[in-house]
Each structure stands twice: as C-alpha cells, then as structure tokens.
Amino acid sequence: MPLTIYDISKKANVSIATVSRVLNGSDSVKESTKKKILDIIEEYEYTPNASARAMSLRSLRTIGILCADSSDVFLAKAVYLLQQELQSNGYESLLCCTGYNFDKKKNYMNLILSKKVDALILVGSNFIGSTEEENSYIRDGSAKVPIMLLNASFDYPNVYSTLCDDASSMTEAAEEMLRAGIRDILYLYSADSYSSKKKLSGFHTAMKRNEIPGYEDLILHAEESSSVEEIAAAIADFEAKGHTFHGILAADDTLAIAAVKYAHKKGRSIPDDLSVIGYNNSMLTEFCTPELTSIDSHLETLTHQLVTTLIGVLSGQEMPKKSLFSGNLVKRGTTNF
Numbered sequence: 001m002p003l004t005i006y007d008i009s010k011k012a013n014v015s016i017a018t019v020s021r022v023l024n025g026s027d028s029v030k031e032s033t034k035k036k037i038l039d040i041i042e043e044y045e046y047t048p049n050a051s052a053r054a055m056s057l058r059s060l061r062t063i064g065i066l067c068a069d070s071s072d073v074f075l076a077k078a079v080y081l082l083q084q085e086l087q088s089n090g091y092e093s094l095l096c097c098t099g100y101n102f103d104k105k106k107n108y109m110n111l112i113l114s115k116k117v118d119a120l121i122l123v124g125s126n127f128i129g130s131t132e133e134e135n136s137y138i139r140d141g142s143a144k145v146p147i148m149l150l151n152a153s154f155d156y157p158n159v160y161s162t163l164c165d166d167a168s169s170m171t172e173a174a175e176e177m178l179r180a181g182i183r184d185i186l187y188l189y190s191a192d193s194y195s196s197k198k199k200l201s202g203f204h205t206a207m208k209r210n211e212i213p214g215y216e217d218l219i220l221h222a223e224e225s226s227s228v229e230e231i232a233a234a235i236a237d238f239e240a241k242g243h244t245f246h247g248i249l250a251a252d253d254t255l256a257i258a259a260v261k262y263a264h265k266k267g268r269s270i271p272d273d274l275s276v277i278g279y280n281n282s283m284l285t286e287f288c289t290p291e292l293t294s295i296d297s298h299l300e301t302l303t304h305q306l307v308t309t310l311i312g313v314l315s316g317q318e319m320p321k322k323s324l325f326s327g328n329l330v331k332r333g334t335t336n337f
Contacts, residue, residue: 003044006143006158012037016146016158020316063310064112064145065095066105067123073282074252078123078150078299085307091118100126106137119145119310125152125163125195146313148306151297152194153322160313162306162323164297166195166279169327170202171209173277173295174249176329178210180337182247182275185215188235188259189251190222199251199279218245222255231258236266246274253278253285253294260288260334276334290333297327 005023009016014033021029022037029037040046063086067075083093094115098108105127112120120141127149129135135154141147142158153161177185187203189196200219207215220238222231235258239245250256256278260270268274270290278285281296305323312319331337 003046004143011040061091062117063093064117064120065093068126070097074280081303121148123150125193128152128194164327166198167202170199171206174206177247184245185247186245187219188255190224228258232262235262248276250278253282271336293332293335295327296330
C-alpha cells in the first residue's frame, strides 16, 4: 500500500497537522522536525495524492457526510446545519444515508471516499460501535482523510469529536425531577448508540447519588423502530404490570411525545399527575399539548464547532481532538418545577 500522511506522522512521531504544514510549505515547523519529515517522504518516495487530499493544496473543497437516517428530526437538522456551515466556508458536501447496518455504513464510507472528498463527517453517535471490529472502518478511513464525529467520541489519530455531554445533562435533568419531589421516575429509551448509553449512565448516576431504591425497575426499553402509538402502548402495558411512576425522562423528544400521548389516553394530567422531559429540544417540543420540556443539546453550537475544527485541520492547524459542550433544561408545560 502507498504511504499515507498518517503513516508519515507515525514514523516521524509528529501530528498529522505538522506533516500537513510541511507539505504545504509552512515556515512554522522547526527545521529539525521538517528535515525528519522530508527525509521520510524521500525515503518512501511519497507523493501527495487522494489519500492525503484533505491535507494537500489540491483540495476539491468537498466534504463527505454520512447520516444513518435523514428522516430522524435530530439528524436531519444536523445535516442541514452542517451543509450551511460548510457552504459559508466555501465547501460543498456529498451526503449518503447509510442506515444502521454495519456493512452498509462501511460500504458507504468507502463509496464516498472514492469521490476524493477532503474529509468525512459522521452525523450521529450510531457510527461508533462497542468493539474494535465495529470501529475498524473508521480507523481505516482516518488514514486517508480527517474524520469528524458529531455527537460521539472516538480517540484515534485524525479523528475529531464534537459532542454534548449527554451523561451530565441527563444527570442534571433527573436531579431536577428528584428535587421537585418526584422519586418514581420512568426512564424511557430505545436506541443502543454511543449517545444513548451515555444518557442512560447519566440517569444511573443521578439515581444512585440520591440513593433511590429500586429505580432500575423503572427503566423501559422501547423497540427502536416503534411508532409513537406503539411506544405509548408500551408505556401503558408497563404500567398495567404494576409499575407506578409520576415522572418520565425520555432519551429523545419523539419518545417524550409518546409519553404525552400515553398520558392523554390514560387521563393522566400533565404536569400535575405526570411530569415529562425529552431530549434534544427539537421542533417537536412545540407539537404537543402542553409543550414539551426538553434538554437542549445545542446542536447549532455543535455543528459550528465541528466545522470550525474541520477547517482548521484542513489548513494545517493544531485543533482540539474533542470538543465537549453542556446541555441545559428548557422548561415548558410538561413540568411545573
């Protein structure tokens, strides 16, 4: 295989950004470091090509975007914001909707890399797996171009992460309910993604910190492909099995909307008899009665920071490998605290 910029950075024991500055003729690199890099380039007869396009002067100014599901409210808005940010910086984008299957995600990444893009943006935490094998395609891709992760984190060379602190944000939301005197909180989730696991861990932290007995019995996993009606029915079935709860903390706004629908069907008063909190502060918060309290993950801030980091990387600057932002609770009609 031909040498890549990633290989050069490893052999020279320097960052990819430093290699980029040398390739771009920058004067900001120490002479000793520059000589080491140039000696490796000469030894291996390296020529900048498509594999290093994101770091070279021959950029096509095109960014690949992978998104699992463009019908998802959060992901769709993220793609829109990213494309707007990229265009304002003089870059165009190519979008592929991959679905959630591992092989399809891998194949679509290879397809979009074949288009000679300057970098890749992976939108959503479902691109990060829990095993080495599940993340191998990201490692392979990062040897060719910078990879930017939105709403996920993966510590690897040439991979940059921008995300909301989902764990702490969920902990704070749960503790808001607890401070309001609601101790029987139903935690509702469906996905098994990186972000979903962080949110669930945040809920665990809050309940353990406040020594809530038996809280694990009030964790409900809904099928990921379920409709709002089906999720509402699942909550009703859960209650019918003897579970009582006066608060519902949902891992996304769609699940929270289902919780509101369940309450309406069962004649439960919101927020007097049941408080509901969603996640993402999406436009769905205004589409139910009463309007939905939700955790704002600051998607606009995340997408702006991701593109800022990306532009810096492509220009050869040292940029943060991980940018983490805090969410905050936006209170509306489904809570009274």
